[in-house]
Amino acid sequence: MSFILLLEQIFNGLQFGVTLFLIAAGLTLILGIMDFVFLAHGAQVMIGAYAAASLTALTGHFYLGILLAIPITFASGYLLEYLLIRHLYRRNHMDQVLATFGLILFFNELIRIGFGPAALFSSLPPSLSGFVNILPDTPYPLFRLLVIAVGLACALGIHLLVSRTRMGAMVRAGANNETMTAALGVNIRVLRRLVFAAGACLAGVAGMMLGPLTAVEPGMGEPLLILSLVVIIIGGIGSVRGAFIAAILIGIVDTMGRVLLPVILRSFMGQAAADGAGPALASMMVYILMSLVLVIRPTGLFPPKG
């Protein structure tokens, strides 16, 4: 295992981590502030990916496609909250699970009807498909680097928004004590809708950035939903800072595990057995990590105060 390969994998892990963070950031607020179990957040990732891929194909411009897709994801979150979700806040968690599970089935099928069951592959514009030397003689895909940059910029933006602005103070107050916040004159209903739409938008952006890297297909959001739930739990529900740290951690552990474990296993078992067991064990590592965290700290690394 060379140093360069290791560095490359750390970058890949970082890239996957920031993508997970974009999905988890909105979800942790939805779970934390609204106490709402929203399983269809993965569908928002899918909607973002499909919107970007189809608009790019339609307009012929990658950037224009992304630019047009962002408002669509925001609108989809806003509408979903207005049409259905707001009627479910007062219900118990189990009702929310059933309803949002129904939403997953609906959205996946809607996409399947609209775009067909096969995966869409979107190609990158020439300006983004090159390589950059991150160290002398160490080329790394430009687009992945861009994903890391966008992810970190979004993380900084969310941090500033939540901790420095009036809006963010309202969101934090809402997370702490919703009734008291409403009594102070904050329109909690509008606040919820905006948080929901912003969360959908961030998840959509994650989908847009995953599009050129993976297959865009119906049901692509659910594995990501499960992983971002893991991120939220490790970080502490409702904590954006916790979600960021946990997302980077999970991204790197997952990526490194996939590369390193088969190599390590190969040193003391047969090649075939190691190649069979390696990926599965790597997938287990994320969950082992989460249960270790929860056994030691039952409310995650950064439980919100209050």
Add this chain to the structure above:
Amino acid sequence: MGVFSILRDGLARNRLLGLILAGFALFPVLSGIMDEPFWNDLAMRIMLLGMAAMGLNLVLGYGGMVSFGHAAFVGIGAYCVGISQFYGFDNGWAHIAISLAACGLLGLVIGFLSLRTTGIYFIMITLAFAQMLYFLFVSLETYGGDDGMSIDRADFMPIDLWDPLRLYYLIWAGLVIVSLLLMVIVRSRFGVVLEAIRGNESRVEAMGLVPLHFKITGYVISAMICGLAGALFASWQEYVSPDIMHWSRSGELMIIIILGGIGTMAGPLIGAVAFLLLEEWLPELMHLVAPAYAENWMIIFGPVLIGVVLFARGGLVGLLARIGGRRS
């Protein structure tokens, strides 16, 4: 109260459950008259899923512990049969005993580690353990890995299962035993304490009881019921793969319970009937109405589930109770 009076009392209180069980007992007569042997197959699947859901309902509905990993116990139960056969061990009764022991032990360990957490954290840690087991079986090439392993119909001496109808009644008998067992448990002191813990854990503690002991015991019993369902599932499907433990299967069990009615005796079984019948009939219905979209029946199924949440509080059992109440 003695066990028999509890049973009599339980059957009187759960006429709906008794009715469904009687329906399943008589069902093969109907499918025999209609000459549709496939119907029995579907009914067996409904009973097996219903049994697993009833097991989960003990912790989810009565105990208020939302376990998102119970498909793992169903899977372990099924794999116990497959692995026993792999080593040339063929007795079906022994398979069931092994499944029960393995799931009980596993339930004890997972319950002990998970029940320190509550709420959404508990949901996620049970999911984590189920995922670990899922990936463990994906990686075990000896037992088929991703592809799974085929299973011969086990030897349930003195019952010879060559006739599928005998397997049907074996599963039915399992379902009846589980139902009676749950009736007794829910009405017992243990069951009352379990429900009290769901209501207010600190008050139960203040009464001098240790909630954790009751929760773990409930978790183990529920895991064992799912193990039984899994062991019978293996005989029915004659095949087991890690897919049976996938997280979406755990989700399916939860959906079935919520659809039928959480924390009710008949809910999980009614939920299983509704879930699998919708799965079976919606494609055919779509085929009649809009043939081009017959494969896209989930576009209807999803909104139906949302509709149940919005308009049928308490699931189908709640809906049935309201209809019954209006009539009388």
